[in-house]
Amino acid sequence: MPNTPGAVRVEITVDTRENADRLAETAVGRRLAACAQVGGPVTSHYRWEGEAHRDQEWTVVFKTAQDRLDELTAHIVREHPYDVPEVVAVPVVGGEPAYLAWVVDETRPDADGERGAAG
Numbered sequence: 001m002p003n004t005p006g007a008v009r010v011e012i013t014v015d016t017r018e019n020a021d022r023l024a025e026t027a028v029g030r031r032l033a034a035c036a037q038v039g040g041p042v043t044s045h046y047r048w049e050g051e052a053h054r055d056q057e058w059t060v061v062f063k064t065a066q067d068r069l070d071e072l073t074a075h076i077v078r079e080h081p082y083d084v085p086e087v088v089a090v091p092v093v094g095g096e097p098a099y100l101a102w103v104v105d106e107t108r109p110d111a112d113g114e115r116g117a118a119g
Contacts, residue, residue: 032062
């Protein structure tokens with residue numbers, strides 16, 4: 001598949017299951033990601049503003065095309081409740097070809113040129 005964008009996994013954490021579901025649903029609905037999986041709760045240990053914290057969070061793993069990464073990241077940052085949300089993108093270097101093609105196909109604009117209508 002020459003000139004076809006590669007697939008990317010984008011991982012985030014968020015404070016509530018409701019926020020995780022909302023971010024997953026709106027990203028998929030707007031075709032910024034082909035799919036998103038919500039997991040958790042998990043316990044996160046981190047430093048923020050000079051202090052150690054331990055909080056319950058939910059993870060969301062998005063699958064998207066490389067050329068949609070900037071738009072997905074902007075969506076997450078805009079809609080996320082944290083001042084500085086974790087957004088970590090990792091290129092997919094292998095996998096089942098039909099699945100990876102599906103990821104790219106599902107992140108293309110609709111036939112009428114509009115992004116998905118959800119969210």
